[in-house]
Amino acid sequence: MLPLLLAFWMAGPQEHADTVKAGVEHQTIDNFGASDCWSFQKVGGWTAENREKIADLLFSREKGIGLSCWRFNLGGGVNPQITHPWRSPETFETGPGEYDWSRQENERKFLRAVKERGVPQFIAFVNSPPGRMTRNGLTFTTKGMGTTNLKEGYEGQYARYLGDILQHFRDNRDMAERIEFDYVSPVNEPQWQWDGHSQEGSRYSNADIKRVALALNAELKRRGLKTRMLLVESGSLPDMWRTHEQMTRDYGTTYGNYLAELCGDKELAPLLGGLIGYHSYWSDRVQGQLLEHRQRLAEEMKKYPQWRLWQTEYCILDGPMGRGGRKRDLEMDTALDVARVIHMDLAVAGASAWQWWTAFSPEDYKDGLI
Secondary structure (H helix, E strand, C coil): HHHHHHHHHCCCCCCCCCCCCCCCCCCCCCCEEECCCCCCCCCCCCCCHHHHHHHHHHHHHCCCCCCCEEEECCCCCCCCCCCCCCCCCCCCCCECECCCCCCCCCHHHHHHHHCCCCCCCEEEEECCCCCHHECCCCCCCCCCCCCCEECCCHHHHHHHHHHHHHHHHHCCCCHHHHCCCEEEEEECCCCCCCCCCCCCCCCCCCHHHHHHHHHHHHHHHHHHCEEEECCEECCHHHHCHHHCCCHHHHHCCCCEEEHHHCCCCCCCCHHCCEEEEEEEECHHHHCCCCCCCHHHHHHHCCCCCEEEEEECCCCCCCCCCCCCCCCCCCCCCHHHHHHHHHHHHHHHHHCCCCEEEEEECCCCCCCCCC
């Protein structure tokens, strides 16, 4: 063995060559993005100088990371029962069909800064409908109170509410805030209960999602809005191909299995523009998840060859070794952990967009770009 090792050492570094085939296109990346949820209701009120610095760090290609997509949260209204003071944003709505467009002022200030930097794509997304439209009058749910917190028969009102906001921004007389949102995401992580008191959220069964999507599509068409729907923002990567058994048992109707239930629905699929989204939370452990979940997702996506796949939300909640996301860490180990997830989502799952959770965080946690 010793002579063999000596011969190898004396031979010096071994040559290695990689071939880049520039003419072979594997995928087109639609965007890299992040959201304003919920910190920009505070950060947007900082001095103009500090807002500009943060905007440069996020969106400038010379001074920052050059994000190409911004997720703007449409709040469900201030809810005193939400225990975290930063997680209960205002809603523009003051009553059915009535709005106060001076609300979400700080988020809108930053929206202006994003537009000024030429960011090409905008998403309006919702965690909960306004409290007046929910079954319990709150922006989080009550366990067992219906398959969704949206009141029965309120799909049309909810669609009109979203349409009113989208049209306001499209036609805004204030040119600095005139934005035609590229996408609207009406439901977020619909397979979770959302009965905690720490943030907004609402569950939706697959039947609920379909009713919301049909109503919203009709409203977008009626108004001539170019905004497209972004569904389903699954809170679990494996739920893209499997049923969420616990929620399905609890409510007697299907949650999860979104590829078959949405992409495979002949009535709904044509309305979604060949795009479906998921979140990478809880699928980032090195053993048994990081590669395996994305290989399975890529295999399942072969059944829908004309569809694009977006990863629309991630921060470290579990981590590669299951240690969790607590304690802020801006060092190289965390950077490599995140880079590994991005690589697997893009190169293995085939996602054509990758979006971080919140752009700014005040927490001692691995959840903010800043």
